[in-house]
Every structure is written in C-alpha cells, then in structure tokens.
Amino acid sequence: MAFSSLRASSLLLGHGRSARFLSSSSFPDHISFIKEVAATQPPQHLSQLLGILHARGESILSPGSKQGLIPLVIPLAKSNSGAVTALLRWPTAPAGMEMPVVEVRKHGVSLLARNVDQLIHRILVEEDANSCQQGSDELFHAASDAGKKLYKKGDFSKSQITDVDVYLLRKVGLFPDVLERKVLQYFEKGDHVSALVTGEFYARKEHFPGFARPFVFNAEILLKVRRNLEAKDAARGALKSPWWTLGCKYHEVACIAAWEDEQIEYIREKLTEEGRQEDLNKGKPPTQIALDEAAFLLDLSSVEGTWDDSLGQIAECYKEAGLHDIARYVLYRD
Known part of the structure; x- marks a missing residue:
C-alpha cells in the first residue's frame, strides 16, 4: 500500500505556538490515508486545519494511531489536555456528505463541527475576537488560502455583533457547544421559555444528523423544568441513535429513559x-x-x-x- 511509505515519516510534531510554522504540504500522510485506507475523499482544506491545530500548540497525530479509539475516526491532533481531534468516517454516509470533525472520548465522540471549513471559520473568528490589536497572525497564516476564502480578519468587529456566540450562529453555522451555552444562559436569566425553545431547536434531526447528543441535552433541560415524561421520551429517542454519539456515558441517558440494562x-x-x-x-x-x-x-x-x-x-x-x-x-x- 502506498500509504505505508508515507507513514514511515509520520511524527508527533512539537507543541507550542512558537514552533516553526508548517505549510500545508507538511501533512501528506492524512491526505493519503483518507484516500487509500479510509477509501473516501479528503476534505479540501484539511491540510490548513492541521496547520491551524499545530499553530495553536496541538501535536499532530498519525492518522493510523487509532489504538483504544472508536475505529471510525481518523485522528488529527492532540491538545495539551489530551483531547484528540479527529474526522469521523461514517460507514454508510450518503453521497456527498462531508466528514464531521469530532473530539474523541472514551465512550465515543462529541461533534465539534459538521465539516472542516466550518471549524476553520470558527477558529479564525474566535482568534480575531480574542486577540488584542497587536495579536498574532499565526493562525491566519496557517489557514492560508482557506482562511482568506472563509473569513477576513476584522469582520467580527465590523459586524457590530458584540457576542461571539451570536456571530458564530448567524454567520458561521450551528455548533453543539454554542447552542448548549445559549440554553444555559437563558436559564441563568430565568427565561425558561427561550431555553426550552432553543433546546427543541437544537434537537431537530436535520441539524446534526446521526448524533444523539442534542436529544440527550434536550432531555436534561426538560428534567430541569420537571417535565419528566417528556425528558424520558427524549432520552429514549437519543438511544435510537448510535450510543457513541451520546456525548456521555450510556447509563446516564438510560437512567433518564427509565431503562436499566434491557436495551x-x-x-x-x-x-x-x-x-x-x-x-x-x-x-x-x-x-x-x-x-x-x-x-x-x-x-x-x-x-x-x-x-x-x-x-x-x-x-x-x-x-x-x-x-x-x-x-x-x-x-x-x-
């Protein structure tokens, strides 16, 4: 297999933003692996995402380093905290469906973004919003042509939207953690109606197809307002999706669903x-x-x-x- 010759040069690249900038050509292994082993088309801007992850201090992983991980993922990088970012290779994905970007956990995966471009866009927005006027342009350099295509530095401030999460939802796309944060903010303000409406919106099947986490979170929200029967139904609905997409341990959801080990x-x-x-x-x-x-x-x-x-x-x-x-x-x- 041609990939084996490339794999010999695969290294865990160094940590730290001060590390030497790597061009997109520094990541040939992942492209070859996706084509030859995962038997699918690599995302157009995968090399740029890998460059961004490396530039923000993450170690680039060999795509075949899957020991102990759910076997459907293609590892990309590991953060200082040990979190692994990966692509998810659905076994029977519909034609044209892009590979989601996920964080790998012991019991499965959590969705980071529905595709590579969406995650690059988000990272650049957050970097732009969080950096001072003399902030580093390192992530923008790493994004290269993909960055220029997806986001122009300064667009966040020009939008006059002061909340980064609001900007992401309006201009970039839907993200599970952002939607969950919005729901919890509504609860903190005592606005239970908006919290429930947003939770229901989050759980629409078309937003995150294949992922159970939105239904789990919606069940947890329903429990908060003591709508226990609806919470049970939501949890049972979540368990109809792959259990490794629950975003938590199976037994936590089974408890809300009022199921023991019968499933x-x-x-x-x-x-x-x-x-x-x-x-x-x-x-x-x-x-x-x-x-x-x-x-x-x-x-x-x-x-x-x-x-x-x-x-x-x-x-x-x-x-x-x-x-x-x-x-x-x-x-x-x-």
Whole structure:
C-alpha cells in the first residue's frame, strides 16, 4: 500500500505556538490515508486545519494511531489536555456528505463541527475576537488560502455583533457547544421559555444528523423544568441513535429513559444466531442484518469504551455487508 511509505515519516510534531510554522504540504500522510485506507475523499482544506491545530500548540497525530479509539475516526491532533481531534468516517454516509470533525472520548465522540471549513471559520473568528490589536497572525497564516476564502480578519468587529456566540450562529453555522451555552444562559436569566425553545431547536434531526447528543441535552433541560415524561421520551429517542454519539456515558441517558440494562440485553440477543435467524425469517436482507450487527457491536463497545476488543467482529460484519474498504479501515492500526 502506498500509504505505508508515507507513514514511515509520520511524527508527533512539537507543541507550542512558537514552533516553526508548517505549510500545508507538511501533512501528506492524512491526505493519503483518507484516500487509500479510509477509501473516501479528503476534505479540501484539511491540510490548513492541521496547520491551524499545530499553530495553536496541538501535536499532530498519525492518522493510523487509532489504538483504544472508536475505529471510525481518523485522528488529527492532540491538545495539551489530551483531547484528540479527529474526522469521523461514517460507514454508510450518503453521497456527498462531508466528514464531521469530532473530539474523541472514551465512550465515543462529541461533534465539534459538521465539516472542516466550518471549524476553520470558527477558529479564525474566535482568534480575531480574542486577540488584542497587536495579536498574532499565526493562525491566519496557517489557514492560508482557506482562511482568506472563509473569513477576513476584522469582520467580527465590523459586524457590530458584540457576542461571539451570536456571530458564530448567524454567520458561521450551528455548533453543539454554542447552542448548549445559549440554553444555559437563558436559564441563568430565568427565561425558561427561550431555553426550552432553543433546546427543541437544537434537537431537530436535520441539524446534526446521526448524533444523539442534542436529544440527550434536550432531555436534561426538560428534567430541569420537571417535565419528566417528556425528558424520558427524549432520552429514549437519543438511544435510537448510535450510543457513541451520546456525548456521555450510556447509563446516564438510560437512567433518564427509565431503562436499566434491557436495551443492552436486547442488543446482545440480536447478535446471537437466534436473533439473526429471527431477522431472516422476518424478511430482513442479510446485508442490512450485517450492518445492524456492526452498529450493535459499536454500541456495546461504547458502554465500556472497549473498542479494540470487537474490531474483528465489526470488520467481519462490514465484509458480510459488502463494505470491504470499511472493514480494512476499521482494522487498520499503525
């Protein structure tokens, strides 16, 4: 595989904003990995995002350093706090769907931005808003042509919008942490109606497709105002999405949903030969059964964060579903 020759030069690049600026050509490994191993098209401005992450003091990771991580991510960088930023490679993404940028956690991932461009745009806005008049231009240099395309320095002050979060929501896009912060601010002001309306808006399926976190947060908000039945329904809705997108431990959500381990037991039963035969008898196509089993294995792994224990089974499911590229990608490790 051509990627192996590039991988030999992959390094953890140094920390600190004072580190030497790296051009976008310094990150060939990730582009090749996404094309040849993850079998998809790399984001247009991925190299610029990597340059920005490095410029703000993060260590660039080898894209194949997936040990202990959910196998669907492509690691990009690690911060001083240990947080890993990565791309999420959905196994059966709709054609044209861009790879989201996520923060990797033991029990799954949290969404940072729906795509690379959106995250670059946000970082540059926040850098511009937070820097003094003599502030460093290092992140803007790292963004290179992508930065010029997405955001012009000074646009935040020219907008006369004083709240960065408001600017982000109006001019850049929707971000989970920004929406959650807005809801909590409404609560602090005693405006429960606006908090509930914003929480409901956050949980619309079209905003963050595939991610359970908005439904979990909405359930937590409903609990705050003692709408317990609605909170239970919201939590149960969240558990219909991949458990590794909950943004927290499974049991925290199951508690709100008033479920103990019955969902875990249900999934384990579906993974037995009897469960498979039952689905076949109902007329479910074998390909769909295999995809469902891969999803079930990922869900179970997320409960304890034991991703590496199930890699072989998950890959085998994707092979049965005809997704041989995804199977190889799931198994790949440096």
